[in-house]
Amino acid sequence: MASKLGLGLGFSFPILLAALLAELLPADQTLAVSRPPFLILIAGMGFWTSCLLLYMLKRKRGEHGEEDRARAEKKERVERSASEDEVEEMEFDGEDANGSGRKAVPEIDEDLHSRQLAVYGRETMRKLFASNVLVSGLDGLGVEIAKNLVLAGVKSVALHDEEAVGYWDLSSNFFFSEDDIGKNRALSCVQKLQELNNAVMISTLTEKLSKEQLSDFQAVVFTDVSLEKAFEFDDYCRNHKPPISFIKSEVRGLFGNIFCDFGPKFTVLDVDGEEPYTGIIASISNDNPALVSCVDDERLEFQDGDLVVFSEVKGMTELNDGKPRKVKNTRPYSFTLEEDTTHFGSYERGGIVTQVKQPKILQFKSLRESLNDPGDFILTDFSKYDRPPLLHLAFQALDKFRHDLGRFPVAGSEEDVQKLIGFAISINETSGDSRIDDIDEKILRHFTSGSRAVLNPMAAMFGGIVGQEVVKACSGKFHPLYQFFYFDSVESLPVEPLKPDDLKPLNSRYDAQISVFGSKLQKKMELAKVFMVGSGALGCEFLKNLALMGVSCSRKGKLTITDDDVIERSNLSRQFLFRDWNIGQSKSTVAASAASSINPSFHIDALQNRASPETEDVFNDTFWESLDCVINALDNVNARMYVDMRCVYFQKPLLESGTLGAKCNTQMVIPHLTENYGASRDPPEKQAPMCTVHSFPHNIDHCLTWARSEFDGLLEKTPSEVNKFLSNQTEYVSSMKNAGDAQARDQLERVLECLDKERPETFQDCVKWARMKFEDYFSNRVKQLTFTFPEDSATSTGAPFWSAPKRFPQATEILYK
Incomplete structure (x- = not known):
């Protein structure tokens, strides 16, 4: 299938390109693109490089018709039951290294999941597509996890929740609206989750969950479960044959935790996901x-x-x-x-x-055992080396508080703070070797006050991490968290202590956030004027977060977003604000509309201008001076450097970040406090000399550099020179004579070769041209090189000519059957 697709793309591209140019160019220039030499170059190289470029080509999907038709298709996709879906099956039987039996799975949609394929690999994707996952607890954290799993393309996701939507849920769950208040949380978001990926079967469970029901899944995730119930579920998962991967995670205000138990013996097939060195x-x-x-x-x-x-x-x-x-x-x-x-x-x-690469065996301990003997904690901030043990104690104290009182602590309540601190002290005294010598009551006070709130930024972060842990559990790719992970962002709180009155709920969608940061800071965020550059994968996530936080959600606030790109099918697996029916539309416009549906008060203006020196009439001095903050969601260094330069000039804070596969980076640029983005640069990559690349390549980078150079020469530079000659032959020849150098002679020879020596008359001649190029590149040139320098040849000093780093090449022959 892949080879047929690559071959088809290789041949179809030149035909479409020639036809398009014929339509766009004036009549006197159409001849240049319709002549056989140009078609030979395009068609032949399309054939030659089809397999090599299979995963680099992007297939466009045509735009849909009228809006009514799009809505009808949307409804049909959402309502269609899993039993009606027809999937093309492929063989994938037996058990994986961790004993999880998996049957046949659907064929991978390489267009949709092209980015994931590059990171995970085909085998990991197959395992993922055969995995059934349970997500219990559809608060902000739960829906983030479910969203990530649906986009990743697991086989099925079961949503379990017995609770109803409340105002506090609107601060973190982007699929809830005020119309959903009072409805079941799982039922309220299942349809919108299904829109993200119709290939994933999504079901709901709204009754009390029994441990026996867990046997249907390869991995289970709980976001709001008591320790007592978690012990029961985890013990069942460990004893199940094969073991079921158990993940427990919570977000409480500015604090969060994750616990992973993938069974007594879990095999990590690839620890870091890097190519072998x-x-x-x-x-x-x-x-x-x-x-x-x-x-x-x-x-x-x-x-x-x-x-x-x-x-x-x-x-x-x-x-x-x-x-x-x-x-x-x-x-x-x-x-x-x-x-x-x-x-x-x-x-x-x-x-x-x-x-x-060797597999690694991990022996996970049960939750019951790990709670009393957590071992070494994962450190995320070396300035808080003593924080994880304290948070380990705090989350146990919160579970005790909820068990005894049947509720969360009230924000700003001194009585509740003292009760939770008392529980923490009591638990600590019976902790044995994991006992803490000094309990920081200030941290416990912050923890208690915001413990009811599930904040969107925290949910987004932990949702991404837990989603990745599920991928690890189902595939054995990458090293999982072992076993407790704690994180806090206490430094985000205002410097001045907040008064209890400032933390009282206002019966609004921001109540959860107000209980942590106070109503004054909430008003400041609503008045903020923000500029976001880019609305791709990061941009979609940022917009969702900002809308839920209430940033620029007043008449005096405003968020301006700009992106000159359009939506492609490959975007849909990670840019979650876009749907099938948005393909071909402007990214910024669609993203702005989707963000407004999350929070109708979001004051957002979508533009399609590239942020560059050419658009400074749009993004002028008045625009920059009015901003409170700038957020980059870009995918190239040049654009980042330009935005950073403007932020430095106008002294505006810049939030910078980027992703590469499963890796990411962030940088907060604060005027007069931190260095700016452009203050430090990566060292330039080491470039091999072109003589080495063309004659003695010895690693894959050299081969890619050579292929790119030849590709540009045959498919870009030479056709461009031919068109210049055909458009004005006299002027072209005169300019070449005036140049009078070796480069001008080479250009003239290439033009002559294209128009005379290698000018086919039929499509079969084009195929012949491509075949002869292959013979020249991969056979004749290699034979000539090895004839001139045989394997046993020596240098003038007597040393072997083919000594490291040179590698003796082998000619490639095409065998005809």
């Missing part, structure tokens, strides 16, 4: 242990204890047996082998050493 060998000693030195092109990324395999070694061929060998004493360009090579052949030349 490689190195080019320069020498290997005949010692015990053997010293292996590598060329200094790139630093080795091996660590002591890693396993590696050798290949292409000349002389010491005993190492080419494919046997994994352990390394130690790793250095930037060398390491030693725990092996005696004194009886091996002498090393001559060549060789590649490649890291072997």
